[in-house]
Amino acid sequence: MEKELGVRVKRTSLKKIRRKEMLLAYVLLAPSVLLFCIFLFYPLLKSVYLSLFLTDPQGQVAEFVGLDNFKQTLSSDMFYKSFANTLLFIVLTVPTGIAAALLLAALTHNKLKGMKMFRFIFSLPMAVSVGTGSMIWMILYHPTLGVLNYFLQLIGSEPIQWLTDPKWAMLSIAIMTVWLNLGFNYILMLGGMQGVPDDIYDSSKIDGSGPLRTFFKITLPLISPTLFFTLVVSIIGSFQAFGQINILTKGGPMNSTNVLVYNIYQDAFINFRFGIGSAQALILFAIILLLTFVQFKFVEKKVHYQ
Structure with missing residues (x-):
């Protein structure tokens, strides 16, 4: 008891x-x-x-329209133009940003003298805000006073209208975005590489594996979870890009940099069509959710978890 x-x-x-x-x-x-x-x-x-209502300029509900806002959005040429611009922006920034961060991490993850200084320098863009970074690159892209055009003139090339030429505007925004996200991506890649046990590298050296073969056959598979995480976060961040576009080009020239989020901003807060803007925001949310699900469903199968 x-x-x-x-x-x-x-x-x-x-x-x-x-x-x-x-x-x-x-x-x-x-x-x-x-x-x-x-x-x-x-x-x-x-x-x-x-999204189910028409609104007045103050954002107050005026009339119930049901799904008409979604129908109007999906039948708008500007929506598909901004969606195409967003996809182009993702193609220009995500693979380039991951590849650049991966290369820098591969060059600096060794325990050599001076590597800490390089790691600090490569991580610096993470401390720069979108507004500050945009202003820095606005000066660099200046058609007459910018450093980039100055170097082009030194080699005998014609100056480029980086932000006012439709052929160069999106590429200019993409270059700035890759630099801005480089610090975050670099820290992730470097952390993933430093998490690989040294015993594995020692065994590969004994087996006669060269640097390139070791990198592609050992390092990449072992940091694939980090690569997958960076890919998902980078794509979501690219879909939500707004600050640099608002500061540098405001969607121009000729709507060549008018991405989805900036198009939502124009409809909701410039044209005061909050119903249309809300419908576009929900469509964007559904696109990101679907794309993320597809990545976890198919891409994650190739990820090697230790």
């Missing part, structure tokens, strides 16, 4: 401890959940609500 009573007392005490731990966990999570509700879930539900 005494043993049974002791077991019951222990069980009740364990239950009390678990309840206290659960209560403490809920208390600690409450601020985060509250912030998510205010800045994520409420705007999402508000966008769903506004």
Whole structure:
């Protein structure tokens, strides 16, 4: 009997401890959940609500239109133009950004003298905001005072209208974005490479594996989770690009840099068509969600988890 009573007392005490731990966990999570509700879930539900209505310039509901905003968006040539611009922007920035970060990480992950300084330099763009980076590159792209055109003139080439020529505007935005995201991507790649055990590299050297073969046959498969994470985050970030486009080109010239998010901004906050803007935002959300699901469904199969 005494043993049974002791077991019951222990069980009740364990239950009390678990309840206290659960209560403490809920208390600690409450601020985060509250912030998510205010800045994520409420705007999402508000966008769903506004997408079903026409609104006045103050954003007040004027008339229920159902799915007409979605139909108008999907029949708009500007929407498909901005979607094509977004895809082009992703193609120009995501592979280039990952490849550049991977190359720099491969060159600096060795424990050699001076490598810490290079790691610090390559990580610096992470500390630069979109606004600051855009202003820096606006000066570099200046048609007469910019450093880039100055070097072009030194080699006898004609100056380029980086931000005002439709042929160069998107490429100019892409170059700036690759530089801006380089610090974050570099830190991820470097962390992934440093997580590979040294014993594996030592074994490959004993087997006579060269640097290139070791990199492609050993390093890349072992950091594939990091590559996959960087790919997913980079694509989502490219879909949401706005700041650099708003500062440098404002969607121009001739809508050549008018991506989806900037098109949403124009419809909602310049033309005051909040219903259309909300419908486009929900369509963009669905596109990102679907693309992310496809990546986890098919691309993740090639990821090698240790």
